[in-house]
Amino acid sequence: MTKFNRRNWLKSTTLTTASLAVGSGASFFSNTRPEADLAASTKFWEWENRPTKKPRDLWNLNARLLANENPYGPSPVARLTIMENVARGNRYGHGEAAKLIEMLAEKEGVPKEYIMLGPGSSDLLEKTAITHFLEGGNIVSADPAYMSLIKTAQRMKATWKSIPLTDTWEHDLPAMEKAIDANTQLIYICNPNNPTGTITDGKALWNFCDKVADKKPVFVDEAYLEFMDPALQMSMVGLVQKGKNVIVCRTFSKVYGMAGLRVGYIVALPSTLEKIKAVTRSNMSLNVTAVKGAMASLGDTAFVDSCRTKNKECREYVVAELKKLGYTPAPSHTSFVLFPISWKGDEYLEKMFDQGIGVRAFEIHDQTYCRVSIGTMDEMKLFVDAFKKVAV
Numbered sequence: 001m002t003k004f005n006r007r008n009w010l011k012s013t014t015l016t017t018a019s020l021a022v023g024s025g026a027s028f029f030s031n032t033r034p035e036a037d038l039a040a041s042t043k044f045w046e047w048e049n050r051p052t053k054k055p056r057d058l059w060n061l062n063a064r065l066l067a068n069e070n071p072y073g074p075s076p077v078a079r080l081t082i083m084e085n086v087a088r089g090n091r092y093g094h095g096e097a098a099k100l101i102e103m104l105a106e107k108e109g110v111p112k113e114y115i116m117l118g119p120g121s122s123d124l125l126e127k128t129a130i131t132h133f134l135e136g137g138n139i140v141s142a143d144p145a146y147m148s149l150i151k152t153a154q155r156m157k158a159t160w161k162s163i164p165l166t167d168t169w170e171h172d173l174p175a176m177e178k179a180i181d182a183n184t185q186l187i188y189i190c191n192p193n194n195p196t197g198t199i200t201d202g203k204a205l206w207n208f209c210d211k212v213a214d215k216k217p218v219f220v221d222e223a224y225l226e227f228m229d230p231a232l233q234m235s236m237v238g239l240v241q242k243g244k245n246v247i248v249c250r251t252f253s254k255v256y257g258m259a260g261l262r263v264g265y266i267v268a269l270p271s272t273l274e275k276i277k278a279v280t281r282s283n284m285s286l287n288v289t290a291v292k293g294a295m296a297s298l299g300d301t302a303f304v305d306s307c308r309t310k311n312k313e314c315r316e317y318v319v320a321e322l323k324k325l326g327y328t329p330a331p332s333h334t335s336f337v338l339f340p341i342s343w344k345g346d347e348y349l350e351k352m353f354d355q356g357i358g359v360r361a362f363e364i365h366d367q368t369y370c371r372v373s374i375g376t377m378d379e380m381k382l383f384v385d386a387f388k389k390v391a392v
């Protein structure tokens, strides 16, 4: 595997080197970090809590491209169902949750005992972390990764064994396997990955999970799976069907456009769900309107297809514009794009907020990146215009 020192690359090249294509062998992620540095993590500037000089109204931006939300959702069918069910808010929704579980079990090809619902997948990421790290231990994942489960695990006193992504932005599966030891309680995989938007080959991941899950549980976060080209989509749910100790996490927040309504679920062996449910509660934290909305969304496959198509069009537009400006976005298969920038994160966010555009900034191994979520075409044009003003 090519070893590449990103810091030197950034020193020796400028961001206007458009010819340096990602995937040509160069990577932003060094595989050369020493063992002692394993705890180093991706830093990001929180939009709720940024060190900002001015208060910002994040609801009323010209383009809100900071949380990978779906600009088209919820689906029209889900909206109607939600409105019709608002008046039922006086009742507990256990029965409706049970119906949603049955629908999801059918969709995923597993018995209903294999499904656990949560108010968004964050809840399930955290509950899994709490219940798997009660006695400490370590968690193995890629770096950078989506940090929710990892951070909760660390707060439970787990050690994070972080393995840099490869030169081709994939999980370094052999290195991850090597990092697993007797104290490993869980392996976390996010595919497609956040914040990079990049993917790990489905077959390679399948073989990895198939083998490793015989030793330790593997958690696969598939929040963005539906944004991938359908020919490339490969869920790890098939491994749960085979009886493997794999926990697959899905959400209604992304392609279904229900981020503010909060429904997510995991598919896992009943023994794993029992372990989680022994400490935490499942359906009690759900709200009945969101559950109804999720049920309606499942039936609206045309909406999902149209979101995937529009997202791809807008993503291709923004990637092409960034490349014209000399930037090198990571090859995204998701509803967001990550690219390196030369400003400090908070400075950059401030400049973009001044233009009415909300995005995210990450610092990954000493390099700042912008992560821009894919909105409507109008919003992406506003982003590109604002970025051009900031970049001059």
Ligand SMILES: Cc1ncc(COP(=O)(O)O)c(C=O)c1O
Pocket: 067, 068, 119, 120, 121, 122, 123, 146, 190, 193, 194, 221, 223, 224, 250, 251, 252, 253, 259, 263, 264
């Ligand atoms: C990879 C990944 N997993 C999980 C989540 C959590 O989403 P939610 O709690 O809305 O389901 C997100 C949200 O951005 C995400 O990017």
